[in-house]
Amino acid sequence: MTDQIRLLVVEDVPQVAQYIRGLLNSQSAIKLLDVVSDGSRVLNLITELRPDVVLVDALLQGRVKGLTLVDQINQAGARVPVIVLTVPQQPVATDLSHGIHGVLAMPFTGYELVTRLQQVHQAAATMDQFGTARMITLFAPKGGVGKTTLAFNLAVAVGQQGMRTVLIDGSLQFGDMRALLKVPMEAPSLLDLPTDRIQESDLADVLWRDPSGIDILLAPPRVEMAEMVTVRDLEKTLSLLRRVYEVVIVDTPAVVNDINLCFLDNSDTILEVVTFDSTTIHSTMVMADAFRMIGYAPTKVRYLINRADSTGGFDPEVLARALGRVPEHSVGSGGALVVRANNEGIPFVLADPNAQISQDVTRTATELVGRASVAGRR
Ligand SMILES: Nc1ncnc2c1ncn2[C@@H]1O[C@H](COP(=O)(O)OP(=O)(O)OP(=O)(O)O)[C@@H](O)[C@H]1O
Numbered sequence: 001m002t003d004q005i006r007l008l009v010v011e012d013v014p015q016v017a018q019y020i021r022g023l024l025n026s027q028s029a030i031k032l033l034d035v036v037s038d039g040s041r042v043l044n045l046i047t048e049l050r051p052d053v054v055l056v057d058a059l060l061q062g063r064v065k066g067l068t069l070v071d072q073i074n075q076a077g078a079r080v081p082v083i084v085l086t087v088p089q090q091p092v093a094t095d096l097s098h099g100i101h102g103v104l105a106m107p108f109t110g111y112e113l114v115t116r117l118q119q120v121h122q123a124a125a126t127m128d129q130f131g132t133a134r135m136i137t138l139f140a141p142k143g144g145v146g147k148t149t150l151a152f153n154l155a156v157a158v159g160q161q162g163m164r165t166v167l168i169d170g171s172l173q174f175g176d177m178r179a180l181l182k183v184p185m186e187a188p189s190l191l192d193l194p195t196d197r198i199q200e201s202d203l204a205d206v207l208w209r210d211p212s213g214i215d216i217l218l219a220p221p222r223v224e225m226a227e228m229v230t231v232r233d234l235e236k237t238l239s240l241l242r243r244v245y246e247v248v249i250v251d252t253p254a255v256v257n258d259i260n261l262c263f264l265d266n267s268d269t270i271l272e273v274v275t276f277d278s279t280t281i282h283s284t285m286v287m288a289d290a291f292r293m294i295g296y297a298p299t300k301v302r303y304l305i306n307r308a309d310s311t312g313g314f315d316p317e318v319l320a321r322a323l324g325r326v327p328e329h330s331v332g333s334g335g336a337l338v339v340r341a342n343n344e345g346i347p348f349v350l351a352d353p354n355a356q357i358s359q360d361v362t363r364t365a366t367e368l369v370g371r372a373s374v375a376g377r378r
């Protein structure tokens with residue numbers, strides 16, 4: 001039967017493996033290729049057996065633990081959807097950016113197992129979840145923390161790693177990118193894209209090709225024009241950009257509104273910029289609650305501590321306790337280099353690649369979209 005879904009199961013508890021075999025015995029929609037108990041064999045087996053879906057027990061023990069394996073499959077660009085098997089006491093959230101395409105909590109029936117496998121297989125096939133760009137939105141509930149400076153330099157650093165990169169100036173009212181890059185007022189913006197039937201050929205006339213090698217979708221040149229951008233049009237634009245580019249980076253203003261939520265919802269990663277400043281940290285905590293209420297998986301948000309060396313007497317451990325984790329990324333203060341580069345409209349990562357701040361941003365780019373995690377996407 002050609003429509004059978006080919007399944008690879010990674011399970012080291014014999015009783016659970018037996019239970020799954022039993023459930024799948026009496027049906028023909030799923031073809032069980034193998035059940036493996038050693039996580040370190042899985043990447044090779046995926047290449048060898050070409051499963052349509054992989055089921056991984058989150059509690060897998062041994063050299064490669066369950067969720068580490070899921071990460072490895074994702075990072076290796078294996079282009080196979082993964083369902084994580086867990087228990088209700090250890091909830092796991094679906095998170096495409098980390099390669100978790102579905103979750104099954106034990107106990108489950110044969111019907112639930114087959115239905116979930118079919119859903120995940122179907123979604124991966126129709127939504128082409130592997131063919132789309134990684135979208136990263138720089139966000140902060142507090143202004144002036146360095147979002148624009150970091151978004152630009154991060155985009156250039158990602159571009160330098162050989163990935164087709166587009167930067168979106170999502171500060172629709174007071175977009176800084178135009179001034180930063182000395183782009184003329186007449187240069188087209190987001191608003192110049194057609195609203196229906198937008199296609200790849202439309203991008204060439206609208207995107208600003210920066211000498212640094214990245215393309216930039218500018219914000220409208222005047223404040224009142226921002227209102228003309230609708231969430232519906234923005235969704236279409238993002239979907240097109242994600243098909244054409246490998247990485248989409250968005251700079252946003254410090255506000256929670258429909259447009260910003262559209263950027264955040266569509267992102268694989270929200271890169272939230274924090275500084276050692278008590279009001280910024282307070283707003284970040286308030287925002288963390290809001291993200292929880294919206295239902296974003298904790299792994300969707302990553303914290304970047306900017307000017308990490310300027311603690312102002314703040315104890316980094318207090319910040320880590322407040323956030324519930326150590327910030328995933330950090331960038332130091334760039335002093336005069338940042339001011340000079342911004343004034344000249346050039347990225348500091350190119351102006352002085354050896355400066356500590358440039359190395360910090362380049363390292364962050366690798367941590368976020370290292371080649372391995374995008375390999376094989378196209
Ligand atoms: N790591 C850094 N080292 C030195 N200066 C920095 C650093 N990060 C940002 N700055 C400076 O801080 C100022 C504010 O940065 P930026 O405009 O990027 O912040 P923002 O979060 O985009 O602000 P807004 O909320 O207004 O959009 C700029 O003058 C920038 O040059």
Ligand SMILES: [Mg+2]
Binds near residue numbers: 147171
């Ligand atoms: Mg800004």
